[in-house]
Amino acid sequence: MIAELNIKQVEKISKALGDPYRLKIMKIVSQSESCVQCCDVSAEFHLAQSTMSHHIKQLIEADLLIADKDGRNLKFVVNKEVCEAYAKYISNFTL
């Protein structure tokens, strides 16, 4: 269980989510049964490979995705704890 996000983390997560491609990546990963790889996600977009790599890196650095290098592939899943902690932080604005 993640304690609480600090404001710097919330800023970074918000920034990571403030892009249409990265939001779609989150959706794809979250809706997939198993781990997803970069090349799976890339196939869905008309973006250069280096651009995709950059977007995915931002999601990983914001801790929204957990990545695991598997051979020459990079697999990832949604970091549920961080998503929940972030959602909770936002919800607290309504108290």
Place this chain on the structure above:
Amino acid sequence: MIAELNIKQVEKISKALGDPYRLKIMKIVSQSESCVQCCDVSAEFHLAQSTMSHHIKQLIEADLLIADKDGRNLKFVVNKEVCEAYAKYISNFTL
């Protein structure tokens, strides 16, 4: 009750939250008992008035704050429904 946010709205809200000043504004407004005004918030930051105005505008345009012009003041409160809808959208990444 707000139906569901679409991805464009989520992107806009995330962008609005991806800035330290705007996050602090949300915190101040959410923690205040009553309505808050621009000049109250401005007092907390070392930013030009035009810059504050710009930040607040972004929060209002993202529907995170509801503003109400009261004489020469602009009062605002947190838009709880939108915050909840946004938090829910994020939470759904963990399903």
Place this chain on the structure above:
DNA sequence: TCAAAATATCGAAATATTTAGATATTTAAA
């Protein structure tokens, strides 16, 4: 070992965001 696949990194151009100062607008109060 060599070639191909998957991803990462670097450099640079294009675009977007942040910020402040100057000025405008609107309203309240003297």
Place this chain on the structure above:
DNA sequence: TTTAAATATCTAAATATTTCGATATTTTGA
């Protein structure tokens, strides 16, 4: 009615982000 207060808008500079192409790295498979 004049002045001051609160906020908004415009412009331009500074900074950050997005994107791509080229190249590097790592690993698998022939």
